[in-house]
Amino acid sequence: MIYSPQTLIPLAKRFSPEKYVEGILAGDRVMLSRAITLVESRLASDQELAQKVINNVLPHARNSVRIGITGVPGVGKSTFIEAFGNYLIRNQGKKLAVLAIDPTSQRSGGSILGDKTRMDSLSTNPQAFIRPSPAGKSLGGVSRSTRESIILCEAAGFDAIFVETVGVGQSETAVHAMVDFFLLLMLAGAGDELQGIKRGIMEMADAIAITKADSENIVKAKAARAEYQNALHLYPLSGSGWMPKVSTCSALQNTGLDTIWQTIADYLNLTKSNGYFEKKRHDQNLQWMYEAIRQGLEDNFYAHEQVKQQLPGIAEEVKTGNKSAFAAAVELLKLV
Numbered sequence: 001m002i003y004s005p006q007t008l009i010p011l012a013k014r015f016s017p018e019k020y021v022e023g024i025l026a027g028d029r030v031m032l033s034r035a036i037t038l039v040e041s042r043l044a045s046d047q048e049l050a051q052k053v054i055n056n057v058l059p060h061a062r063n064s065v066r067i068g069i070t071g072v073p074g075v076g077k078s079t080f081i082e083a084f085g086n087y088l089i090r091n092q093g094k095k096l097a098v099l100a101i102d103p104t105s106q107r108s109g110g111s112i113l114g115d116k117t118r119m120d121s122l123s124t125n126p127q128a129f130i131r132p133s134p135a136g137k138s139l140g141g142v143s144r145s146t147r148e149s150i151i152l153c154e155a156a157g158f159d160a161i162f163v164e165t166v167g168v169g170q171s172e173t174a175v176h177a178m179v180d181f182f183l184l185l186m187l188a189g190a191g192d193e194l195q196g197i198k199r200g201i202m203e204m205a206d207a208i209a210i211t212k213a214d215s216e217n218i219v220k221a222k223a224a225r226a227e228y229q230n231a232l233h234l235y236p237l238s239g240s241g242w243m244p245k246v247s248t249c250s251a252l253q254n255t256g257l258d259t260i261w262q263t264i265a266d267y268l269n270l271t272k273s274n275g276y277f278e279k280k281r282h283d284q285n286l287q288w289m290y291e292a293i294r295q296g297l298e299d300n301f302y303a304h305e306q307v308k309q310q311l312p313g314i315a316e317e318v319k320t321g322n323k324s325a326f327a328a329a330v331e332l333l334k335l336v
Helices: 017-025 029-040 044-060 077-092 146-155 199-204 215-232 257-273 276-303 305-319 325-333
Strands: 065-071 096-102 128-134 160-164 181-186 207-210 245-248
Touching: 017 029, 017 044, 017 146, 029 044, 029 128, 029 146, 044 146, 065 077, 065 257, 077 096, 077 160, 077 257, 096 146, 128 146, 146 160, 181 199, 181 257, 199 215, 207 215, 207 257, 215 245, 245 257, 257 276, 276 305, 305 325
Parallel strands: 065 160, 065 181, 096 128, 096 160, 181 207, 207 245
Antiparallel strands: none
């Protein structure tokens, strides 16, 4: 089912940390949604409560596979996620959580949260939980609360978690740093396949799936698969020892989904047997900590009284060219 901040009881009606934890561990979807709303809030009181909840559920949040899904606009991410999600629930017995990050307007600050209307069949599946969240100003289309949301979903009993990114060409490093498996969706017949994507994203991908491989597009999809597979052989192996694989699929005809899941299963078997899976999780934990430190320093900086008082005037001097940006930054940093 889909839950979003707009459907929740106002945060003024908060519960104790113990009540949140009890509900989450019992698989209460509404309580899970309220907890995610807490971690998305920028209020200090909400953040304090959210961290208490996260710390208490953390020991119960280790038994899942985290799958990042990205791709260029128009590749059919939502359609693929719905088809693949239903396949995992129906054929693999998984409980699925989808954290769908929607783009936020840099002009108005609003977010469409369109995934609420693009996954009709998956949203009615009792074994699925879809949480659309605004991306905010974060790079790669990943909201700053996504990591904590993953932990909460794992503690609530979801053993497969999708993180869908905006896929607008920004750095996808953020989502790669929070998932176990990184799946890149590509289209065939949309121009020069190998020139249409950044090398850096291809190097991060653990697998590439050519979508919409149906009807008259099948031949083009197979040709694109061969091109991508040849290109991937030119890249050095990652620390996991895994060679990324390319496959084709059709979300409309439900073909190729079993192959993609088998690829993910093969990857997990390899990385768990050679110790890479656990090492990557540990490295990600550290990366999350350092990122939280950076975010905390930034928040404290802008919350500082002297900074709030002097920032507008100094910003105006920079804007008009009367002061360099570097000198202004040094002056402001000395206030903290």
